[in-house]
Amino acid sequence: MESYSNLGASDDEDHPIQEAESGEASLFSEEERADGLDGARFSYLFNFFGLPFCLIPLLKRDNAFSLFHAKQAFLLWVLFFASLTLGWSLCWISLKFMWIFILGGGLSLTLNVLGHQRALDERDTSLPVVGALAEQWFATLSARDEESSED
Numbered sequence: 329m330e331s332y333s334n335l336g337a338s339d340d341e342d343h344p345i346q347e348a349e350s351g352e353a354s355l356f357s358e359e360e361r362a363d364g365l366d367g368a369r370f371s372y373l374f375n376f377f378g379l380p381f382c383l384i385p386l387l388k389r390d391n392a393f394s395l396f397h398a399k400q401a402f403l404l405w406v407l408f409f410a411s412l413t414l415g416w417s418l419c420w421i422s423l424k425f426m427w428i429f430i431l432g433g434g435l436s437l438t439l440n441v442l443g444h445q446r447a448l449d450e451r452d453t454s455l456p457v458v459g460a461l462a463e464q465w466f467a468t469l470s471a472r473d474e475e476s477s478e479d
Contacts, residue, residue, distance in 0.1 A: 355452045356393045365450060367394030371401035372444035376437075380405050389469065397447050399462040399469065400455050404443065407458070408436035 356364075367385040371394070374381035382405065385391065385398035411432020418425035443455050454460060 355396070360391060361393050361450045361452075364391035364394030364397075365447070367391060368397035368447035369444065371398045372404075372440055372447055375401055375405050375408070375440050378409075386466075386469065392470070393452065395469065396452060397443065399466045400443055400459050401440070403458050403462040403465065404436055404440050404455075408433065408440075411436065 364385075371382035371385060380402065382398040382401035385394040386402060389395055411428060415425060415427075415429025415432060419429060439455050439458055446453060446455075454463065
């Protein structure tokens, strides 16, 4: 009787663990993800420095995957600076409002890291709360078709 051993398995054999998909239905094709990966990654990355790089995919609208992440990144950028501005201006009145400054900045930073990680993993899942708001607020923005942009 032959015992089960994985020591002699070659790399050419198909392993069921590697073939298993995550089970998530994807909104974008593999080609669209590959084309828009840089725009999606940089949308979140430059938010750390206060630069709204996400405006480039929003204005170009040439890739749906990068546009999906740019909408979320732009809303995060706006909410971050709104909370910092509101918290800073209210701190001049009383230091009791410092929690707006700290909570808004910390939440924005956390969601930005989460969004950047999802863009690096080429996932198209929305961020909590912000993702749904971004899809509602920017519903009119969609990716342009290549045929219509050539005309």
